Amino acid sequence: MADEITLEVKCPFEGCENSKKIKVPSYIFDNKEFGSVKVQINRGIVCDQHQFVIFVDKKGRIRSYEKIDIQLEVERKEKETLDEDVDLNDIVSVIGDFALLNVLHALFLDIPVVIIVEEESDKRQTLLNNVCRNLFPELFESKKPLKFVNRTDYRKFKIKNLLAIDEKGFVLATPWTINQFDFEEFLLKKSLGAKDFKAQAVIFQQGITNFIKKVEYIQDLLKNKDVLYEEDIKSELTDHFMQKKVTDYDIDLIKEVLKFRYLEDISKIKLRSFDKLKESLW
Incomplete structure (x- = not known):
């Protein structure tokens, strides 16, 4: 299989005729014995008004669409990596709100989270794990919330009852079938309104604790x-x-x-x- 595959994506929202060809890395299908890979299509990729998820089978065929009615007021930043002054807005900008909600849901349920990366970076891993610890401080006092696996190792990785997600936001495997993250979305919306990550974390922690x-x-x-x-x-x-x-x-x-x-x-x-x-x- 080529390094990338091309998908013809059409917006599933009624009355919207927008469509576009997009490219996704082919490796995300290598470890998929059955089921589908969930690829989030953010606003601006196919059309400016809508975001949704496409379900793509192992052969690279779009099997179905799911509309995402998530309205996060986020200051979108043109950045592909995370630096020291990271906040929740940065993470949403890099991996997307749907992917972040999946991660938060998995951490809340104590389900292992595996992040598939092209190149391993100790700095990035430490940064993201610290973010998660600050959001869920009492739940991750002595362990790392996230496990990072490079693309080569992912091909041999055994997937069972975990969330596997690509660093670009492709959701490769989940232990749940219904994408309903109302609670996490509610907390995220409240937290994003804070001025910095420290304040964001306090708001998020309060919701989790309650x-x-x-x-x-x-x-x-x-x-x-x-x-x-x-x-x-x-x-x-x-x-x-x-x-x-x-x-x-x-x-x-x-x-x-x-x-x-x-x-x-x-x-x-x-x-x-x-x-x-x-x-x-x-």
């Missing part, structure tokens, strides 16, 4: 119950944390964190309405 408190509260409830209903979790969060509205997404994220970060058996969390339906059928 959510972890909710997760650990539900974890304690699980210990003494054979079944914990989602409806009861919503009531508990409303009463104990004064949360006005608890959505199904909130419950799903709590379950994900319990499963991956705390290794809890989330099969005990059920829907009361579903149990009642089963009873009526019998």
Whole structure:
């Protein structure tokens, strides 16, 4: 396979007729036994108004599109590398918001993150790991959040239950199937409004800490119950944390964190309405 392949990309948004040929590195398909590589198309690549994800199979064929409705107010910077004065705006500019949300989601769930690089750089690795430690300080006190692998080694890399992402923002493998990052997007939007990375990190940390408190509260409830209903979790969060509205997404994220970060058996969390339906059928 050539070093690059050319893709004919069309904007999937209704009423938008823009299309363009883009080139992607061919190595990203080398370790793909099945499934698709997710390639983020940022605004300005195919059209100025829209960004989306294309799903490309091992043979370099576009199989489907997914619209991205992420509206991050970011000062886009014309830079391809990161320097000492890095902040979240810089990282979004280099790898894209969709890729960054994937990384933040994986770190929050304690899922290994592998960054595929063309050339290894100790300075860059230290810089990015320090950024992640500052965003999730209590979760990564004694280990490096990110593992860096060069493109040659990636071809031999065993992919299982991890996030693999190219330094340019290509998402090569994820352990989840639904790209829903509402919580991470909310925190990122709040953080990006701060004047420097130190202030950004404080805002982000507060959001993570508050959510972890909710997760650990539900974890304690699980210990003494054979079944914990989602409806009861919503009531508990409303009463104990004064949360006005608890959505199904909130419950799903709590379950994900319990499963991956705390290794809890989330099969005990059920829907009361579903149990009642089963009873009526019998």
